[in-house]
Amino acid sequence: MSSETSRIEAFSDGVFAIAITLLILNVQVPPASASHLAAALTRQWPTYVAYLISFSFIGIMWVNHHRLFNHIRRSDNGLMFLNLLLLLGVSVVPFPTALIAAHYYAPGRTLAAAVFNGTYVIIAVFFNVLWRHIVRGGLLDSATQESAEAISRQYAVGPISYLICFALTWVSVPASLIMNIALAVFFAIPARMNAQKHAGRMPTATK
Amino acid sequence: MSSETSRIEAFSDGVFAIAITLLILNVQVPPASASHLAAALTRQWPTYVAYLISFSFIGIMWVNHHRLFNHIRRSDNGLMFLNLLLLLGVSVVPFPTALIAAHYYAPGRTLAAAVFNGTYVIIAVFFNVLWRHIVRGGLLDSATQESAEAISRQYAVGPISYLICFALTWVSVPASLIMNIALAVFFAIPARMNAQKHAGRMPTATK
Amino acid sequence: MSSETSRIEAFSDGVFAIAITLLILNVQVPPASASHLAAALTRQWPTYVAYLISFSFIGIMWVNHHRLFNHIRRSDNGLMFLNLLLLLGVSVVPFPTALIAAHYYAPGRTLAAAVFNGTYVIIAVFFNVLWRHIVRGGLLDSATQESAEAISRQYAVGPISYLICFALTWVSVPASLIMNIALAVFFAIPARMNAQKHAGRMPTATK
Amino acid sequence: MSSETSRIEAFSDGVFAIAITLLILNVQVPPASASHLAAALTRQWPTYVAYLISFSFIGIMWVNHHRLFNHIRRSDNGLMFLNLLLLLGVSVVPFPTALIAAHYYAPGRTLAAAVFNGTYVIIAVFFNVLWRHIVRGGLLDSATQESAEAISRQYAVGPISYLICFALTWVSVPASLIMNIALAVFFAIPARMNAQKHAGRMPTATK
Numbered sequence: 128m129s130s131e132t133s134r135i136e137a138f139s140d141g142v143f144a145i146a147i148t149l150l151i152l153n154v155q156v157p158p159a160s161a162s163h164l165a166a167a168l169t170r171q172w173p174t175y176v177a178y179l180i181s182f183s184f185i186g187i188m189w190v191n192h193h194r195l196f197n198h199i200r201r202s203d204n205g206l207m208f209l210n211l212l213l214l215l216g217v218s219v220v221p222f223p224t225a226l227i228a229a230h231y232y233a234p235g236r237t238l239a240a241a242v243f244n245g246t247y248v249i250i251a252v253f254f255n256v257l258w259r260h261i262v263r264g265g266l267l268d269s270a271t272q273e274s275a276e277a278i279s280r281q282y283a284v285g286p287i288s289y290l291i292c293f294a295l296t297w298v299s300v301p302a303s304l305i306m307n308i309a310l311a312v313f314f315a316i317p318a319r320m321n322a323q324k325h326a327g328r329m330p331t332a333t334k
Numbered sequence: 335m336s337s338e339t340s341r342i343e344a345f346s347d348g349v350f351a352i353a354i355t356l357l358i359l360n361v362q363v364p365p366a367s368a369s370h371l372a373a374a375l376t377r378q379w380p381t382y383v384a385y386l387i388s389f390s391f392i393g394i395m396w397v398n399h400h401r402l403f404n405h406i407r408r409s410d411n412g413l414m415f416l417n418l419l420l421l422l423g424v425s426v427v428p429f430p431t432a433l434i435a436a437h438y439y440a441p442g443r444t445l446a447a448a449v450f451n452g453t454y455v456i457i458a459v460f461f462n463v464l465w466r467h468i469v470r471g472g473l474l475d476s477a478t479q480e481s482a483e484a485i486s487r488q489y490a491v492g493p494i495s496y497l498i499c500f501a502l503t504w505v506s507v508p509a510s511l512i513m514n515i516a517l518a519v520f521f522a523i524p525a526r527m528n529a530q531k532h533a534g535r536m537p538t539a540t541k
Numbered sequence: 542m543s544s545e546t547s548r549i550e551a552f553s554d555g556v557f558a559i560a561i562t563l564l565i566l567n568v569q570v571p572p573a574s575a576s577h578l579a580a581a582l583t584r585q586w587p588t589y590v591a592y593l594i595s596f597s598f599i600g601i602m603w604v605n606h607h608r609l610f611n612h613i614r615r616s617d618n619g620l621m622f623l624n625l626l627l628l629l630g631v632s633v634v635p636f637p638t639a640l641i642a643a644h645y646y647a648p649g650r651t652l653a654a655a656v657f658n659g660t661y662v663i664i665a666v667f668f669n670v671l672w673r674h675i676v677r678g679g680l681l682d683s684a685t686q687e688s689a690e691a692i693s694r695q696y697a698v699g700p701i702s703y704l705i706c707f708a709l710t711w712v713s714v715p716a717s718l719i720m721n722i723a724l725a726v727f728f729a730i731p732a733r734m735n736a737q738k739h740a741g742r743m744p745t746a747t748k
Numbered sequence: 749m750s751s752e753t754s755r756i757e758a759f760s761d762g763v764f765a766i767a768i769t770l771l772i773l774n775v776q777v778p779p780a781s782a783s784h785l786a787a788a789l790t791r792q793w794p795t796y797v798a799y800l801i802s803f804s805f806i807g808i809m810w811v812n813h814h815r816l817f818n819h820i821r822r823s824d825n826g827l828m829f830l831n832l833l834l835l836l837g838v839s840v841v842p843f844p845t846a847l848i849a850a851h852y853y854a855p856g857r858t859l860a861a862a863v864f865n866g867t868y869v870i871i872a873v874f875f876n877v878l879w880r881h882i883v884r885g886g887l888l889d890s891a892t893q894e895s896a897e898a899i900s901r902q903y904a905v906g907p908i909s910y911l912i913c914f915a916l917t918w919v920s921v922p923a924s925l926i927m928n929i930a931l932a933v934f935f936a937i938p939a940r941m942n943a944q945k946h947a948g949r950m951p952t953a954t955k
Contacts, residue, residue, distance in 0.1 A: 134757060134814055136341060141765030144348030145559075148356065148425045149769065156432045157442075164442025168449075182425075186418045193341055193414075207814075208936060211807045218769045218803075225777045235778075235785025242789075315415060343548060351555030352766075355563065355632045363639045364649075371649025375656075389632075393625045400548055400621075522622060550755060558762030562770065562839045570846045571856075578856025582863075596839075600832045607755055607828075729829060 132202045135210060139196075142214045143189040146221065150181050153225040173231035176304060177243065181224040183311035184247060185217055188254070195258065198271035203264060209257040216250035231300075240300040244293040244307060251285035258282050285314070339409045342417060346403075349421045350396040353428065357388050360432040380438035383511060384450065388431040390518035391454060392424060395461070402465065405478035410471060416464040423457035438507075447507040451500040451514060458492035465489050492521070546616045549624060553610075556628045557603040560635065564595050567639040587645035590718060591657065595638040597725035598661060599631060602668070609672065612685035617678060623671040630664035645714075654714040658707040658721060665699035672696050699728070753823045756831060760817075763835045764810040767842065771802050774846040794852035797925060798864065802845040804932035805868060806838055809875070816879065819892035824885060830878040837871035852921075861921040865914040865928060872906035879903050906935070 154174050157167035192213075199206075223243040230239035261267060262275045271278075288310050295303040361381050364374035399420075406413075430450040437446035468474060469482045478485075495517050502510040568588050571581035606627075613620075637657040644653035675681060676689045685692075702724050709717040775795050778788035813834075820827075844864040851860035882888060883896045892899075909931050916924040 134761065134817075137344065137758065138761045138765055138810060138814075140341065140345045141348055141762055142769050144345055145352055145766055145769040146772075147421075148349050148352040149773070151353075151425055151428050152356070152359070152773070154429045156429070156436050159436050159440040162441065164437060164440070164445050167442075168445070182422055186422075189345060190414055190418070193345075196341075207811055211811070214768075215803055215807075218772055221772050222775045222777070229777050229780050230785060233780040233785070234783065235780075238785050238789070344551065347548065347552045348555055351552055352559055354628075355556050355559040358560075358632055358635050359563070359566070361636045363636070363643050366643050366647040366649075369648065371644060371647070371652050375652075389629055393629075396552060397618075397621055397625070400552075403548075551758065554755065554759045555762055558759055559766055561835075562763050562766040565767075565839055565842050566770070566773070568843045570843070570850050573850050573854040573856075576855065578851060578854070578859050582859070596836055600836075603759060604825075604828055604832070607759075610755075 132196055132199050135202060135207065136193075136196050139192060139210060139214060140189075142218055143185060143192070146218045147182060147185040147189070149221050150178055150185075150224060153221060153228060154178055171228070174228035176308075177224045177228045180304070180307050180311060181220050183308075183315070184250075185220060187311060187314050188217060188250065191254070195261070198268055199261060199266050200268040201266055203266065205260050205264060206257070206266060209253070209260050213250070213253045213257050216246070216253045219246060220250075236300055237296060240303055241293065241296045244289065244296050244303055247307070248286060248289040248293050251289045255282055255286060288313075339403055339406050342409060342414065343400075343403050346399060346417060346421060347396075349425055350392060350399070353425045354389055354392040354396070356428050357385055357392075357431060360428060360435060361385055378435070381435035383515075384431045384435045387511070387514050387518060388427050390515075390522070391457075392427060394518060394521050395424060395457070398461070402468070405475055406468060406473050407475040408473055410473065412467050412471060413464070413473060416460070416467050420457070420460045420464050423453070423460045426453060427457075443507055444503060447510055448500065448503045451496065451503050451510055454514070455493060455496040455500050458496045462489055462493055495520075546610055546613050549616060549621065550607075550610050553606060553624060553628060554603075556632055557599060557606070560632045561596060561599040561603070563635050564592055564599075564638060567635060567642060568592055585642070588642035590722075591638045591642045594718070594721050594725060595634050597722075597729070598664075599634060601725065601728050602631060602664065605668070609675070612682055613675060613680050614682040615680055617680065619674050619678060620671070620680060623667070623674050627664070627667045627671050630660070630667045633660060634664075650714055651710060654717055655707065655710045658703065658710050658717055661721070662700060662703040662707050665703045669696055669700060702727075753817055753820050756823060756828065757814075757817050760813060760831060760835060761810075763839055764806060764813070767839045768803055768806040768810070770842050771799055771806075771845060774842060774849060775799055792849070795849040797929070798845045798849045801925070801928050801932060802841050804929075804936070805871075806841060808932060808935050809838060809871065812875070816882070819889055820882060820887050821889040822887055824887065826881050826885060827878070827887060830874070830881050834871070834874045834878050837867070837874045840867060841871075857921055858917060861924055862914065862917045865910065865917050865924055868928070869907060869910040869914050872910045876903055876907060909934075 155171065157164060157171075161167040223239075223246045227236075227239045227243040230236055233239075258279065262279065267275060292303055292306045292310060295306055362378065364371060364378075368374040430446075430453045434443075434446045434450040437443055440446075465486065469486065474482060499510055499513045499517060502513055569585065571578060571585075575581040637653075637660045641650075641653045641657040644650055647653075672693065676693065681689060706717055706720045706724060709720055776792065778785060778792075782788040844860075844867045848857075848860045848864040851857055854860075879900065883900065888896060913924055913927045913931060916927055
């Protein structure tokens with residue numbers, strides 16, 4: 128991690144941190160005139176589900192971004208701009224999150240869910256494009272370069288999974304949301320298992 | 335503090351800083367049509383109290399998070415995800431803060447206060463889960479590992495205190511808010527006294 | 542600048558940066574139904590003035606905070622909490638800024654301006670309390686410790702100036718705003734001149 | 749990149765990151781009562797265009813800011829304040845972006861577009877003023893000082909281009925927006941080509 132990449136990371140961390148924290152602004156407080164606050168709070172469960180999915184997605188995205196940049200030894204302009212493209216995707220997330228929350232009970236539910244799930248397809252694609260640029264541009268440190276093929280296969284699962292989730296929207300919106308939650312859990316768990324394998328190498332890399 | 339943990343800290347600092355600063359957006363400006371601005375500003379005192387409690391809570395949380403990470407010598411994936419869970423709790427805070435502010439004079443006051451106080455119970459539990467993972471995973475530097483038991487006892491007070499505060503909500507909402515303020519003051523003061531004891535060791539740790 | 546203080550700075554920078562950037566959310570976009578956009582935009586000049594005053598104030602505050610922490614060689618808990626108190630003041634700024642902007646043409650103008658100018662008195666006091674704690678606690682590097690008295694006198698001007706500005710509110714709201722602008726310019730310029738004197742020492746301090 | 753400039757960068761990165769991420773709050777979610785969500789979403793295309801232009805502009809601005817500060821070897825107060833002026837411009841961006849989005853179909857369209865395009869003229873000027881101060885004040889490292897003239901010529905294109913775009917507003921608002929998009933693409937591409945030329949020198953500078 129050179130000073131060259133460290134400021135890209137600082138900026139990226141900022142965007143991730145802000146996008147993930149802004150999400151809460153979409154969780155509306157029922158008006159004081161609401162006669163049954165408990166009912167009003169319960170009824171907006173899609174808001175909480177959308178919030179949790181988006182928080183998890185951005186959080187996992189950040190964990191992977193963090194891991195990626197730990198293995199980059201130099202930066203180029205392609206990296207800078209593809210990273211900006213990824214950040215564009217991440218900072219858009221509060222909009223589809225608010226959209227599905229507001230339209231879950233409305234006629235536009237399917238479209239809102241499609242925009243929501245579709246955003247994740249696009250971000251997953253952006254992440255893969257960034258990763259491929261890093262691998263092909265030889266921006267990785269040599270140790271990681273060797274295992275790059277394995278990681279590439281792993282990352283390729285993302286866009287395909289979210290594409291299935293996106294298609295599922297037209298079959299059943301609740302099913303697509305459940306699959307979206309399942310994907311968040313899935314991507315969180317294998318990452319953990321991968322890490323155990325990395326554990327022995329990591330300290331060497333950071334020393 | 336290795337470069338491994340420094341980016342987790344940077345991201346965490348970002349989330350803490352944003353959550354603590356976003357709180358002010360919940361403090362509503364009375365409309366220009368309000369005939370008596372002084373009365374309108376005075377009447378929304380629950381908003382200011384909720385703001386101050388939440389600001390203090392996140393601030394103290396950050397101080398403790400800062401202190402914790404000063405003694406971590408390496409990171410693992412459990413740390414990464416449990417830290418994200420803590421950040422989820424912290425970034426949710428603006429919602430219950432706005433909820434109690436909006437419903438203090440409404441029929442849903444008790445429920446709103448229960449959500450408000452309950453959020454702090456959950457965050458205090460998350461903080462303890464993170465701490466226990468750090469201790470058991472051997473992520474601490476050796477000097478701190480020795481005194482870990484004492485710190486564990488100190489941190490365990492948090493969830494219990496906030497649980498009492500949470501239960502108090504159904505007895506009296508104002509009493510629960512006063513206890514919440516008292517807890518913020520209490521957790522700020524012993525931390526200061528602890529620090530004096532640490533003072534001799536800290537410089538060694540940071541050199 | 543040790544790693545001990547560097548995370549306090551990172552968190553503080555975050556709060557300053559967010560507070561200063563959130564200010565723009567208070568600048569309302571006239572509704573699309575406004576027949577004369579030019580008139581609507583012109584009419585809300587108090588919003589722009591309040592925005593510029595608050596932006597300058599937080600900006601200058603940050604410059605001074607930055608300069609202060611450049612000369613701190615170690616941290617203690619008093620510093621941590623007094624710094625949090627200063628950040629509380631800074632992150633409150635968007636509220637009085639929105640208040641004066643919304644009530645400039647309303648009966649509550651004087652009160653709104655008093656809250657606006659009064660906030661700056663409080664923040665200036667908080668900054669002085671922080672500074673005095675740093676000097677008396679011996680947290681400064683030795684070179685700065687010598688010139689601490691001179692800097693103390695300079696900083697003491699802040700609360701007094703803003704107190705006069707605050708008192709002026711009841712004489713004339715526009716006059717108090719003009720004095721507030723003048724203070725921002727005044728505090729920006731001597732800082733620059735001070736810097737020339739520091740210029741020879743600064744590189745030594747940072748090497 | 750000394751510790752002197754690194755905190756200015758951290759603060760600047762914060763402001764850039766927040767301003768770029770706040771932009772999404774201007775993208776309104778159509779109300780749940782909207783009978784045709786698809787039509788409502790399509791109709792607000794000017795919002796998306798304004799969002800993308802502003803995101804690209806701030807993103808490119810950040811890339812250039814990043815590149816600039818990579819070559820600065822020391823800081824002075826002029827740099828601090830001119831940098832604050834640039835950040836003022838950047839943090840204002842969400843306002844004109846919301847303005848053009850809200851008034852694209854309203855009578856105030858031309859004025860809203862003029863404010864939008866005019867903001868970019870001003871920011872481009874601020875960036876040039878900052879750059880010239882850096883060059884004339886001898887704040888650059890020696891290698892960059894030599895090629896400063898070439899970079900100055902390149903940067904001077906910014907204000908002129910945005911001035912033409914600004915003038916174009918009164919001819920045709922859509923044309924001015926298209927030129928604005930073209931400028932974002934243009935400034936992104938030559939930067940990339942420049943970078944290739946820098947590629948050999950960069951690693952030396954950061955080592």
